[in-house]
Amino acid sequence: MAPAASASTVGVAPPSLRCGACVLTATVACRMHARGKFPARRLLHGQAQVRNRVATTWSLKAGLWDSLRSGFLKGNNSTETVEPPPTPFEEEEPLPEELVLLERTLADGSTEQIIFSSAGDVDVYDLQALCDKVGWPRRPLTKIAASLRNSYLVATLHSIIRSPQAEGEESKQLIGMARATSDHAFNATIWDVLVDPSYQGQGLGKALMEKVIRTLLQRDISNITLFADNKVVDFYKNLGFEADPQGIKGMFWYPRF
Incomplete structure (x- = not known):
């Protein structure tokens, strides 16, 4: 080889x-x-x-x-x-609630009803007058209207007085209001809670807040928050609110002018 x-x-x-x-x-x-x-x-x-x-x-x-x-x-x-993707479920808006919280006869023989409503029936001029009564600083009417329009819930207290001498006639006055903003799913924050000073001390503020909370719970919103001045903290504590629960710290950003 x-x-x-x-x-x-x-x-x-x-x-x-x-x-x-x-x-x-x-x-x-x-x-x-x-x-x-x-x-x-x-x-x-x-x-x-x-x-x-x-x-x-x-x-x-x-x-x-x-x-x-x-x-x-x-x-x-x-x-x-292939079925098209499902469209988001459109939840029907809950029907507004209206009920009589209090009915009484006044000294002149006329009757007064205090009516709670969640229909958001608020006149901006009436609201501005109510803010003046409680001593709140004036805000532009256009912004007041925008805040009401963009709120998730606007609850009111109206006083309706009917006189026996003028059958069919009545006077209607806004005496309380509270509103809430929300993500429509989990969270809501309550704002602008106020009651006419001449109607304070009668349990109407408590009734207003309880109805607002119950309305939110009925809509399956259970995380409810609010901001309160020092002088009304005890009022909200009596309604079940806690200040700074579990050490959670809220933070605020303010413009520096």
């Missing part, structure tokens, strides 16, 4: 005859050229197959996308309808 040729006896193809598929060193010849075989056609054929597979893949993807857009997924021998 002839001895194996050493690396020094193997001929090296000239650079002009080296094919691009081989990586040659100074002592290794392009065996493909030595055998008279050229891989160019095979390489081109392989590249064409790759291009065909890529084109087929994109065609399949495009076909799937078109089927999804048309609302169908096509299997082997079946067609399955």
Whole structure:
């Protein structure tokens, strides 16, 4: 048997005859050229197959996308309808509540009813007059109207007086209000709780707040917060509110002018 040729006896193809598929060193010849075989056609054929597979893949993807857009997924021998995503459930707005909290006869023989309502029936001028009575600073009427319009709940107390001498006639006066903002799901914050000073001390403020809280609970909102001045903290504590529960610290940002 002839001895194996050493690396020094193997001929090296000239650079002009080296094919691009081989990586040659100074002592290794392009065996493909030595055998008279050229891989160019095979390489081109392989590249064409790759291009065909890529084109087929994109065609399949495009076909799937078109089927999804048309609302169908096509299997082997079946067609399955793809239902559109469900639209968000639109919860019906709860009906406003109105009830008589108190009914009494006045000294002049006229009758007065104190009516609670969650219908948000508030005249901005009446509200401004009520704010004046409790000593709140005046706010622009346009902002008052916007705050009422953007509130989740606006509850009011009205005094309706009917005189026996003027049948069918009545006077209506706003004597209390509270409003709440909410995310309509979990949380609500109560704002602007006020009662006419001439009607304070009769339990109307407590009744107003209890009705507001009950209305929010009926709407499945149980995380209820509010902000209170120091002089009315005890009033809200008696209603079940806690100051700084579980060490939670509220933070405020105020403009610095």
